[in-house]
Amino acid sequence: MVYPEAFFSGLIWVCLFGLVLVYGFQIWVFCSDWRRQRKGAE
Amino acid sequence: MSSFGVLILVLGIVVGAGVAIIGAYIGRRKTKTSEHFFTGGRNVTVSLMTATFIAYAVGTGLIFSPAEAAFTTGLTAMLGYALAISIAYLVFIPISRKIRERIPQGHTIAEYTAVRYGRPMQVVTLGVTTIYMFILLVSNLIGAALVFKYMGGVPMIVSVLAIGLPTIYFAAFGGVNGAIAANGVQSLLITPLLLLPAGFIVFGQGGPGAVYQGVADKAPEFLNLAWDGSFQFAILIILAVCAAELLNQTLWQRIYAARSHRVIRKSLLASSVMVFPMTIVAAFLGFAAIGLGTEVPHTSIVAGMVIFENTPTWVAAAFSVVVVLAASSTGGDALSGFSSIFSLDVVKGLKPDLDPKKAVMAGRIGVVLFGILGIAVAYQAPSILFLLLLSDLLSCATVVPIIGGLYFKRINGLGAAVASVIGIAAGLPMFLYGWFGGASSWNLPSFVTALVVSAAITFGWSAVANRTFDFERLKTEINDI
Numbered sequence A: 001m002v003y004p005e006a007f008f009s010g011l012i013w014v015c016l017f018g019l020v021l022v023y024g025f026q027i028w029v030f031c032s033d034w035r036r037q038r039k040g041a042e
Numbered sequence B: 001m002s003s004f005g006v007l008i009l010v011l012g013i014v015v016g017a018g019v020a021i022i023g024a025y026i027g028r029r030k031t032k033t034s035e036h037f038f039t040g041g042r043n044v045t046v047s048l049m050t051a052t053f054i055a056y057a058v059g060t061g062l063i064f065s066p067a068e069a070a071f072t073t074g075l076t077a078m079l080g081y082a083l084a085i086s087i088a089y090l091v092f093i094p095i096s097r098k099i100r101e102r103i104p105q106g107h108t109i110a111e112y113t114a115v116r117y118g119r120p121m122q123v124v125t126l127g128v129t130t131i132y133m134f135i136l137l138v139s140n141l142i143g144a145a146l147v148f149k150y151m152g153g154v155p156m157i158v159s160v161l162a163i164g165l166p167t168i169y170f171a172a173f174g175g176v177n178g179a180i181a182a183n184g185v186q187s188l189l190i191t192p193l194l195l196l197p198a199g200f201i202v203f204g205q206g207g208p209g210a211v212y213q214g215v216a217d218k219a220p221e222f223l224n225l226a227w228d229g230s231f232q233f234a235i236l237i238i239l240a241v242c243a244a245e246l247l248n249q250t251l252w253q254r255i256y257a258a259r260s261h262r263v264i265r266k267s268l269l270a271s272s273v274m275v276f277p278m279t280i281v282a283a284f285l286g287f288a289a290i291g292l293g294t295e296v297p298h299t300s301i302v303a304g305m306v307i308f309e310n311t312p313t314w315v316a317a318a319f320s321v322v323v324v325l326a327a328s329s330t331g332g333d334a335l336s337g338f339s340s341i342f343s344l345d346v347v348k349g350l351k352p353d354l355d356p357k358k359a360v361m362a363g364r365i366g367v368v369l370f371g372i373l374g375i376a377v378a379y380q381a382p383s384i385l386f387l388l389l390l391s392d393l394l395s396c397a398t399v400v401p402i403i404g405g406l407y408f409k410r411i412n413g414l415g416a417a418v419a420s421v422i423g424i425a426a427g428l429p430m431f432l433y434g435w436f437g438g439a440s441s442w443n444l445p446s447f448v449t450a451l452v453v454s455a456a457i458t459f460g461w462s463a464v465a466n467r468t469f470d471f472e473r474l475k476t477e478i479n480d481i
Helices: A003-042 B003-030 B034-042 B046-057 B065-072 B075-102 B109-117 B120-150 B158-203 B208-218 B230-245 B249-257 B261-291 B299-310 B314-351 B355-376 B384-407 B413-437 B440-464 B474-478
Strands: none
Touching: A003 B046, A003 B158, A003 B208, A003 B261, A003 B355, B003 B034, B003 B120, B003 B158, B003 B314, B003 B413, B003 B440, B034 B249, B034 B314, B034 B355, B046 B158, B046 B249, B046 B261, B046 B314, B046 B440, B065 B261, B065 B299, B065 B384, B075 B230, B075 B249, B075 B261, B075 B314, B075 B384, B109 B355, B109 B413, B109 B474, B120 B158, B120 B299, B120 B314, B120 B355, B120 B384, B120 B413, B158 B249, B158 B261, B158 B299, B158 B314, B158 B355, B158 B440, B208 B261, B208 B299, B230 B384, B230 B440, B249 B314, B261 B299, B261 B413, B299 B314, B384 B413, B384 B440, B413 B440
């Protein structure tokens, strides 16, 4: 039994686009953390 | 050295030096006491903590080894590697809560085992954690140097120095705050620069299906879903990475550096989600090398070679930046971890009344010595996967005695030390035979043997010895420096 081509292609596409999404999430976490720290400093 | 070699070397020096200057500057600005140097003032927040977990993971363990595993073993191994890196962070969530609960003022793993188990187990822990940190540093330098050598003809010693010296600089002068600040920059740059070449290859081939067809033609066994070498490797790597990360001084240091357990839980969860697609994308490059028939002179840098042969020069140059960032992030984390080990376990062990300022100085000296030794060894260039698996095996043999000591008060110090040594003695020869004797089927049994033997002796010994440990001692005997 072998992995079907659809599984492999799906995995790679999901991971490529998933990585774009999680990178966006990381930037959002950075920005909100930075804003919170600035508010705290004020 | 080719003109491309000059380009990536200059890029590597500029990026490496830039990150080092930022890391050292922020680290020095935030380091007001020795506690700041070793634990970041125990005040790091979610964004930087997430960044540091991601940047730590994206070293050789993510850029090179998953691609090497996919190239040499197959698709199941590639999936196993991604799961291993992701699951290890999830497993660490409850353990990190226990570490902070039991040892709120902690710094190192060996400091904990010294109080919990006594001198013999402290020595074993020191040995295992130091070897692990050293292998992390060396394997990252090797990976980067090999990419520079085969992509641009840059001599190994030149690239090892170009990446190693700035890394030593920010780890020595910035302390853990410097390493975390550098990780922040590195994590923001690594993801897009990893996506770029992978995207180029996927879109350039008209989708991942072309790579699948190429593998199906050239090495169809790598697509098997069966109890074969690839499946065994997947189980092995999940076991190995989970055990190793639980005994990783860099991660323990981050646990103590966080503002609260909530910060750690959120950061580990976010990192666990992020590193899975990153590992799959990196491992895909190894698979692409098979499918596209890339010539690979050294399996450890298969990802670099497939990019070099199949993307434009500027994309390959961008990947060389990822390599520098990956090597300097994990290498810097390893150096920062070792600074705590050297200063607080070795020097303070010999001189218990060490002044806090001198403890920081000792940490810096440790970073420089360790870094120079790492540079000296790195150009020998053995397989990165072999080095990482070797350190993982040592962790497998010691993880139950060390982590078990946080939960079970009956585990005995001498029993834990004997269990660890016998676990290593049982698993190591099998692993070396499997690796050098070409009998890869021995690899998984060697890890299971190391783990099971040490666990059985640890719990068997504690059942016979009728002594219990008072966990309050970890709070009263481990304090700020």
